[in-house]
Amino acid sequence: MKLSANLGFLWNDRPLPDAIRAAAAAGFDAVECHWPYDVPASEVKSALDDTGLRMLGLNTRRGDLSVPENGLSALPGRETDARAAIDEALSYAQAIGAGAVHVMAGFASGADAHAAFVANLAYACDQAAPLGVTILIEPLNRHDAPGYFLVTTDQAVDIIRRVDRPNLKLMFDCYHVGRTEGDVTTRLAALLGDIGHIQFASVPDRGTPDHGELNYPTVFAAIKALGWDVPLGAEYKPGGPTDPTLGWMAEAQKI
Numbered sequence: 001m002k003l004s005a006n007l008g009f010l011w012n013d014r015p016l017p018d019a020i021r022a023a024a025a026a027g028f029d030a031v032e033c034h035w036p037y038d039v040p041a042s043e044v045k046s047a048l049d050d051t052g053l054r055m056l057g058l059n060t061r062r063g064d065l066s067v068p069e070n071g072l073s074a075l076p077g078r079e080t081d082a083r084a085a086i087d088e089a090l091s092y093a094q095a096i097g098a099g100a101v102h103v104m105a106g107f108a109s110g111a112d113a114h115a116a117f118v119a120n121l122a123y124a125c126d127q128a129a130p131l132g133v134t135i136l137i138e139p140l141n142r143h144d145a146p147g148y149f150l151v152t153t154d155q156a157v158d159i160i161r162r163v164d165r166p167n168l169k170l171m172f173d174c175y176h177v178g179r180t181e182g183d184v185t186t187r188l189a190a191l192l193g194d195i196g197h198i199q200f201a202s203v204p205d206r207g208t209p210d211h212g213e214l215n216y217p218t219v220f221a222a223i224k225a226l227g228w229d230v231p232l233g234a235e236y237k238p239g240g241p242t243d244p245t246l247g248w249m250a251e252a253q254k255i
């Protein structure tokens, strides 16, 4: 399998351009990140150009972390802020050639939140389409993000149907699905047409993929058998320096 280093967690002890270079040196095929906004896009672009890696995706800003907020797009009454965050993410994505923006929903519930999320996602998709950018939504597990609006893949697919835009896709994070829903390989196969990106980490501790409840060599082989060839996002917490945690890569790359 091809692999993408999620620099929100891997090498997050160094500036993003240095993390991109570290990912290239370690043999990753691509990178992805969470919130790159403190780093000028030109510096990220230089590192991507130097290494030949593509930034697959980035997230919209979460909002006010002191509240805390975890995204704005499902917050009724916050449409102006949500759309500013979407515009900012799309502009940054365009500047660095990133292919996707994960629009974060936020802590919310109920019909008004659903309506706000659908409307803001339609806006995001319509702004992103001329740029060739995919919009992603990602269910987060209720243990790590209690109160987050988007929890299950069924909920995500329902929203994707309602928004009804070809560039809206599901970010299938095997870690979150493993913690909330289980049945990971069956769900991957069933949802394949709606999936825009796949991420992984051990369940339940979000560490390296060579331990835990999910057998990742089996999961990766199942993903390969589905014909998926986009780099898979390694989004695990290394718990210290990243390089010593990469022992799982060689086997994954052989699949």
Ligand SMILES: O=C(O)[C@@H](O)C(=O)CO
Residues within 6 Å of the ligand: 034, 059, 102, 138, 140, 173, 176, 199, 235
């Ligand atoms: O799984 C995650 O936490 C990330 O993919 C993300 O984008 C939200 O923080």
Ligand SMILES: [Mg+2]
Residues within 6 Å of the ligand: 138, 173, 199, 235
């Ligand atoms: Mg994820």
